[in-house]
Amino acid sequence: MGEFGLIKHLTENFELKNPSTIKGVGDDAAILDYKDKQVLVTTDLLLEGVHFDLTYVPLKHLGYKSAIVNFSDICAMNGYPKQITVSLGVSKRFSVEDMEELYAGILLACEAYGVDLVGGDTSASMTGLTISITCIGEGEKGKIVKRSTAKDTDLICVSGDLGAAYMGLLLLEREKRVFNGKDGVQPDFAGKEYIIERQLRPQARMDIVEKLARINVVPTSMMDISDGLSSELLHICDQSGVGCRIYEERIPIDYLTATMAEEFNMNLTTVALNGGEDYELLFTVPLSMNDVFQNLPGIKVIGHITDASLGARIITRDGQEMTLKAQGWNSLSE
Amino acid sequence: MGEFGLIKHLTENFELKNPSTIKGVGDDAAILDYKDKQVLVTTDLLLEGVHFDLTYVPLKHLGYKSAIVNFSDICAMNGYPKQITVSLGVSKRFSVEDMEELYAGILLACEAYGVDLVGGDTSASMTGLTISITCIGEGEKGKIVKRSTAKDTDLICVSGDLGAAYMGLLLLEREKRVFNGKDGVQPDFAGKEYIIERQLRPQARMDIVEKLARINVVPTSMMDISDGLSSELLHICDQSGVGCRIYEERIPIDYLTATMAEEFNMNLTTVALNGGEDYELLFTVPLSMNDVFQNLPGIKVIGHITDASLGARIITRDGQEMTLKAQGWNSLSE
Numbered sequence: 001m002g003e004f005g006l007i008k009h010l011t012e013n014f015e016l017k018n019p020s021t022i023k024g025v026g027d028d029a030a031i032l033d034y035k036d037k038q039v040l041v042t043t044d045l046l047l048e049g050v051h052f053d054l055t056y057v058p059l060k061h062l063g064y065k066s067a068i069v070n071f072s073d074i075c076a077m078n079g080y081p082k083q084i085t086v087s088l089g090v091s092k093r094f095s096v097e098d099m100e101e102l103y104a105g106i107l108l109a110c111e112a113y114g115v116d117l118v119g120g121d122t123s124a125s126m127t128g129l130t131i132s133i134t135c136i137g138e139g140e141k142g143k144i145v146k147r148s149t150a151k152d153t154d155l156i157c158v159s160g161d162l163g164a165a166y167m168g169l170l171l172l173e174r175e176k177r178v179f180n181g182k183d184g185v186q187p188d189f190a191g192k193e194y195i196i197e198r199q200l201r202p203q204a205r206m207d208i209v210e211k212l213a214r215i216n217v218v219p220t221s222m223m224d225i226s227d228g229l230s231s232e233l234l235h236i237c238d239q240s241g242v243g244c245r246i247y248e249e250r251i252p253i254d255y256l257t258a259t260m261a262e263e264f265n266m267n268l269t270t271v272a273l274n275g276g277e278d279y280e281l282l283f284t285v286p287l288s289m290n291d292v293f294q295n296l297p298g299i300k301v302i303g304h305i306t307d308a309s310l311g312a313r314i315i316t317r318d319g320q321e322m323t324l325k326a327q328g329w330n331s332l333s334e
Numbered sequence: 335m336g337e338f339g340l341i342k343h344l345t346e347n348f349e350l351k352n353p354s355t356i357k358g359v360g361d362d363a364a365i366l367d368y369k370d371k372q373v374l375v376t377t378d379l380l381l382e383g384v385h386f387d388l389t390y391v392p393l394k395h396l397g398y399k400s401a402i403v404n405f406s407d408i409c410a411m412n413g414y415p416k417q418i419t420v421s422l423g424v425s426k427r428f429s430v431e432d433m434e435e436l437y438a439g440i441l442l443a444c445e446a447y448g449v450d451l452v453g454g455d456t457s458a459s460m461t462g463l464t465i466s467i468t469c470i471g472e473g474e475k476g477k478i479v480k481r482s483t484a485k486d487t488d489l490i491c492v493s494g495d496l497g498a499a500y501m502g503l504l505l506l507e508r509e510k511r512v513f514n515g516k517d518g519v520q521p522d523f524a525g526k527e528y529i530i531e532r533q534l535r536p537q538a539r540m541d542i543v544e545k546l547a548r549i550n551v552v553p554t555s556m557m558d559i560s561d562g563l564s565s566e567l568l569h570i571c572d573q574s575g576v577g578c579r580i581y582e583e584r585i586p587i588d589y590l591t592a593t594m595a596e597e598f599n600m601n602l603t604t605v606a607l608n609g610g611e612d613y614e615l616l617f618t619v620p621l622s623m624n625d626v627f628q629n630l631p632g633i634k635v636i637g638h639i640t641d642a643s644l645g646a647r648i649i650t651r652d653g654q655e656m657t658l659k660a661q662g663w664n665s666l667s668e
Contacts, residue, residue: 028410029376042363045421049460076362087379126383132466
């Protein structure tokens with residue numbers, strides 16, 4: 001049906017929802033309008049075999065997740081995602097139906113978060129699938145939160161729980177190996193849906209951004225946890241010129257994550273510190289808000305910011321101090 | 335040096351120039367601020383072996399051109415490019431020096447057009463080079479120009495000249511074939527620099543956008559010519575619900591383009607209608623501006639818009655009417 005026909009076909013179910021979207025797909029550029037808000041832009045390039053493996057990630061989930069990780073970057077600035085562009089490089093291995101699946105996932109994500117698809121292109125590729133997504137969002141002037149503004153004595157907070165997405169990934173990889181080549185045999189994920197969901201269908205924590213706005217809190221710094229808590233916390237410390245102390249016992253971990261870590265013979269804290277792709281929010285707030293944040297459901301205070309000279313450390317359950325390292329989830333699997 | 339080190343290294347020469355750029359590279363998202371302007375967004379995905387061939391395109395030129403084609407899309411909306419994000423997928427075949435070359439080209443383009451680099455990422459790829467660029471620009475409210483608003487009797491105008499970039503491509507391809515495998519033998523482009531430049535170092539016609547603003551003209555519709563005049567004109571007719579008449583003798587063609595078309599045994603008008611990548615602007619203005627546009631240097635009136643029922647036609651030098659077809663430049667080379 002040709003490139004233009006394909007884009008038209010794939011994007012026809014996407015309705016424009018945001019008043020800031022003046023014109024979407026179909027011209028040289030999209031037209032957006034932001035009055036007294038500031039505009040946020042983030043972009044991601046996903047390559048088959050590097051960022052995703054289609055043998056255990058269905059295309060619809062891939063589309064969904066590709067959009068979500070970009071929404072998450074906007075939320076991590078204390079903003080709201082509003083528009084995305086999607087560009088695809090597609091090899092002959094993929095059919096129009098495959099692309100429909102991918103877009104169905106993107107559509108699901110867009111509908112769940114009220115985001116408009118406003119552009120992109122689709123072209124042939126020599127090998128594999130390439131997905132490039134750019135997300136545009138808005139934030140209130142003066143309330144956009146950077147990584148570089150954490151202050152000594154601030155509390156360090158984390159939303160949700162950590163390590164589950166990584167355990168989900170390991171489980172998917174194991175089942176892939178076990179069932180590789182055995183036709184008709186289906187992997188069994190019964191009772192383990194939570195960690196699989198966390199890997200395949202992550203959420204962008206826009207609800208946390210909304211919750212913070214409701215209680216009138218602007219974090220002093222914020223990031224989303226895509227590469228693992230250690231790595232992200234070190235980014236905040238580095239860019240803010242501060243140190244930190246976090247407490248092993250306070251890191252929020254789901255029961256199923258703990259069970260799976262045991263099954264895989266892995267240290268649970270290592271998993272929670274370095275397992276990535278949870279897309280939870282890591283943020284800091286002034287110490288004076290301690291009372292509020294100690295009792296906020298879904299948010300855990302895991303430590304505090306220190307002077308840079310004190311380094312970035314974790315206090316273990318037995319009271320020892322260890323230096324935080326940015327292993328990232330890639331190195332974990334080596 | 336790791337992904338973060340590499341991005342930092344590659345982007346350190348890029349200084350922020352635009353007041354609308356609040357925060358560039360280094361956080362989850364860039365922060366932009368547009369007051370009474372509208373925001374324009376365009377995106378492009380370029381794949382090695384599909385959109386470019388590194389055997390005759392130096393990486394620096396590739397970087398330059400990748401940025402320019404996005405700037406051109408913003409200009410085609412009667413806007414000004416202001417920020418770009420650049421994401422790269424890079425296989426092991428490429429060195430850090432290669433990436434520096436690519437970014438040197440992007441930097442050249444950014445400096446020439448006053449554009450800020452505000453984000454992106456770099457990741458390993460399995461094969462080849464993938465470049466994804468998103469450009470953000472601004473336009474004055476009420477003066478942004480779409481493809482869908484051409485009116486019956488409007489004049490059809492084209493900037494610069496057409497077909498040169500395509501002739502440059504054919505020349506580069508011929509020389510590649512001729513000299514393939516012969517070490518030390520250099521292709522000879524003497525006297526043919528113009529068409530090579532048009533292919534490797536195209537311009538975004540921001541100067542035309544500025545010129546139109548100076549004489550207080552807002553086109554009724556506009557596009558940039560990336561796929562060839564025929565194809566783009568048919569887009570305008572289709573989306574505006576109109577027809578057109580253009581005149582073969584009025585299509586602006588450079589002397590060298592004509593010489594090369596003869597050398598390649600190609601019909602010159604076919605080349606000018608379907609050879610793409612000139613990145614000139616195609617636009618329409620009200621008939622009442624005829625006197626102004628007949629005498630504007632660098633802009634040629636090539637025909638007029640008609641009622642849809644009259645179709646999209648070209649009047650040949652001998653007075654015949656022929657239907658315009660959207661061959662695009664890809665089909666030309668088959």
